[in-house]
Amino acid sequence: MRITHWFRAATTALALLSFHAAGAEAVPTGKLPDAAKPLSYALDLKIDPKADRFDGRVRIKVRLAKPADHLWLHARELDVAKAVVIDAKGNARDARLTVRDRSGVAEVAFGATLPAQDVELAFDYSAPFNAKLQGIYKVKVGGDAYVTTQMESISARYAFPSFDEPRFKTPFDITLTVPKDEVALANTLQTGAKESDDKKRKTLTFARTQPLPTYLVALAVGPWDVVDGPTIPANAVRKDPVPLRGVGPRGTGPQLKWILDQTPETVKYYEDYTNQPYPFDKLDLVGAPDFSAGAMENAGFIVYRDALLRIDAKSPASSYRSSFNVNAHEVAHQWFGDLVTVPWWDDIWLNEAFATWAQGKATVALKPEYLGDLSRLEGTLHAMDSDSQLSARRIRQPIGDQGDIENAFDGITYQKGAAVLRMFEEWVGEDVYREAMRDYLAKHKFGSGNSDDLIATIARVSGKGEALSKAMRSFLDEPGLPLVHAELKCNAGKGAVALSQSRYLPYGVLGEGNPLWQAPVCARFGRDGKSDRQCFLLDAPKKEFALAGGCAQWTMPNADAAGYYRFALDAADFGALKSQVATLAPAEQLVYADAISAAFEQGAIGPEVVLEAMPALAASSSPQIATALVGSFEWIREHLATDTTRPALDAYAKSLYAPRLKELGLHKRPNDGDATTRLRLGLVDLLALTVRDKDLRAQLDREARAALGLDGGKVDLGKLDPDIRGVALKVAVQDSGEAAYKAVQQELKTNTQTKQRYELLAALGATHDAKLGEDVRNYGLTPAVAVGEIQYLYYSHVGEEENRAGFWTWLKPNFDALRRRLPDSHQPLAIGLASAGRCGKDSGEEMREWFAPRIKDMIGGERKLAQSLESVDTCGALREHVGTKALAQWAEAHPAR
DSSP states (O other): OBOOHHHHHHHHHHHHHHSOOOTTOOOOSSSOOTTEEEEEEEEEEEOOTTSSEEEEEEEEEEEESSOEEEEEEEOOSOEEEEEEEEOTTSOEEEOEEEEOSTTOEEEEEEEEEEOSEEEEEEEEEEEEOBTTSOEEEEEEETTEEEEEEEOTTTTGGGTSOBOOSTTOOBOEEEEEEEETTSEEEESSOEEEEEEOTTSSEEEEEEOOOOSBOGGGOOEEEESOEEEEOOOBOOOSSOSSOBOEEEEESTTOGGGGHHHHHHHHHHHHHHHHHHOOOOOSSOEEEEEESSOSSSEEOOTTEEEEEGGGTOOOTTSOHHHHHHHHHHHHHHHHHTTBTTTEEOSSGGGHHHHHHHHHHHHHHHHHHHOGGGOHHHHHHHHHHHHHHHHTSTTOOOSSOOOOSHHHHHHTSSHIIIIIHHHHHHHHHHHHOHHHHHHHHHHHHHHHTTEEOOHHHHHHHHHHHHTOHHHHHHHHHHHHHSOSOEEEEEEEEEETTEEEEEEEEEEOOOTTOOOOSOOOOOEEEEEEEEETTEEEEEEEEEOSSEEEEEOTTSOOSEEESSGGGOSSSEEEEOHHHHHHHHTTGGGSOHHHHHHHHHHHHHHHHTTSSOHHHHHHHHHHHHTOSSHHHHTTTHHHHHHHHHHTOOTTTHHHHHHHHHHHHHHHHHHHOSSOOTTOOHHHHHHHHHHHHIIIIISOOHHHHHHHHHHHHHHTTTTSSOOOGGGSOTTTHHHHHHHHHHHSTHHHHHHHHHHHTTOOOHHHHHHHHHHHHTOOOHHHHHHHHHHTTSTTSOGGGHHHHHHHHHTSGGGHHHHHHHHHHHHHHHHHTSOGGGTTHHHHHHHTTOOSHHHHHHHHHHHGGGGGGSTTHHHHHHHHHHHHHHHHHHHHHHOSHHHHHHHHHSOOO
16 A cells, blocks of 8 residues: 555554554654664565556664654655554464654554563555665666665665665665576675476575665666675784775676776775774675665665766776776775764764774775875865855754755865864874774764764864864864964064964855864975974964974965965965975965965955966876865956956966977877876866867867767767866857767667766767757756766856756746756755856845745755855856956956967
8 A cells, every 4th residue: 555645644543543643642754763673674676667656665673762653754655554562472363554754754553551671663664766866776887787776865765664864884784586587686795596386587695794874775677787896804903804896787797807907905904903803794886776875884785876887998087087086985985874873963063074084094005096196175165165155054954854964075074074073083093093993883883873972982082072073063063164364473583373263254254253263274485495393282263373493484274285264375485385386285385375265266366366376386297286276266266257368267277288298299198197187177178068179179079079979980979088078069069069968879779888977978968069058958858867876967068058957947846857867865956056157136135036926845945045045146246346357457468379
């Protein structure tokens, strides 16, 4: 029986007669009551990927802490045919499961009051395979069908009745009955197999899991390729070897070898660091053909978008780097999140920030050619952009409902959290920090740990006590980003630095109150060609600190870029720092560039200062530094430039970067390292898609036309350099028009290379043709575009100024159709798309008015709308403040040639 609105209404009357319902008790849409606690699950599923539905039976052992006639758990879109409660004496009685809230909170009524005891709940049910990549879902690839799972954050309730909260960690016994020719896998190693009497099916049993929350349960059924990787050998931390396998759609097995070869070293790195053995009986890396997240850290069974695992000689360099980084993140989760799990979603930062922080450490140590120190800093700076909003949330944000849960998975949780962890690691010392992490994991393994547990551990192990506790809490519990102003002082040969703090906010935004952080500030001080590093705790609005080495000639207020704050200097001190930029470490050069961008966004400097700072950075061999101010350049070009000044800007960018591209060459060379290929792509993207250099676009168009078979021959995307393939396809769709557009669309009908599909869809979305734009918008609503692919199409579309008005007109009548295709976590997508390129209160009000009556039904929508509208308003305020005069004067001095 499907639990629908009419069914609930009909059964309410029956419940009053034969079941004592919860009465006036409020439905617990946040945390479930503590009166019932799951002890274990036995999950028995019958899955045929060729069917539309699956069948299940789940048995849950539950401890009732006090007498009860009902309990609360979660179930969503499940057709429960039978519910039974079995008491401690083995007596069984019918129960009734009724969904009480659209989020899936369900009441299980026993029909009588049971004393406190351990009981067993048994549910027989069936459900459709989820259409939005949640719970247990199915994806078709050609003639094949694949079933896999995504339970995080609260989607296990789509798969089986459950206590769907992270604090409930129990063992799971999983049994799968599947067609005999299908491959079936789960969190643990298979322990048994039995063929059905008609020889059409097989029933597989799996080893009991370690205690897990529901969101880490995972399985897969389908015609998967399963490839044995190198066994992860025993070592000083772990006595038994761990089997390692790669799992991908049919025919993809050979593409899994590269990441499998990298994984044993990554596992060993974390074992050495944590002094805890890998916690599970095997490790499967599973490439799902469509997936709502980038990857998911299920215990022993990590699921990825298959593009992240499918690596071969034709893959772009970015795929190797992304594959390694994401794998390092997910493998780190096996300790940070799986071994030790947070009890509630307000501490989800402990999972995600730890994994992001650990990923950065592993990449720096194991793949130095990937410039992991600069990549993690880029992530920090991205988080700072979000944290600069007045609407920014705390790292440890209170969680009340599903919208709050979904909103918690953002850059504040991941990158800000990781940056805060690194800042305190630098403050207490790496060795001390590692000792604290080992202590924390050892004390909480196979259980839960929260922020208080972690802070207490670091404070105790480091010996910094209450000072550290207060400092960490100030960054976890205070929203926003500190701005540290530093002023050098010198008196009678004695040097000092005056530090003050305030909240960083962009121009036109007025914050309330005076937030105070306990900020560990480490600064570099230069004297006569040498420099040293000193650290201070800025625990007051303003404080002066003596310098150990005497008077300093210059300072970099964020030494090694380890601090989570932005900095400002007076003009003289900033000029002194500017003269030393070439001598700074790469990470410090990057935060120097961020200081320029931040000052511009505050309206403290004009566009000419940003533009004049670009040449010194553009010459760097590090791609992140060479393009560090490109984001500010693009904002100036889009929001300040006119038809008169834009040619000067474009010519300026070409003068800085075209010679670099010519030196690098348009195509990858045999000895190119990762930094070279990354820089080449950044320059091609800027010059071809932003500046729109005609000669470069003509060459890219020719190459893409040949690959698409437009000038004779067959379609062969292998003719394109994989590193710039995505840009070339966009240019072809824009410049060769309908012929290229149709060729790309035709290729999508048969292409199953996931990375290429993303590029092809982005190329379609990038069209500048109004008629084709309408076609592509409608195309995104069809099954030709998989659910997980939708964002690649539409974000590329609104990334082009020519498409934004058409998208907004189209969105209004198609909003519901678009939203119906999206997973819960992707519901605010339309808001982000609609806000692209908007700048000013008028365009913000238009959005606000249209979305206001629709926002209540959009999970996480209120927060996304508030953030988007704030960005639109601050953009307009800065544009009005800066005006066009300064840029016009600059353009006169830098005429286009």
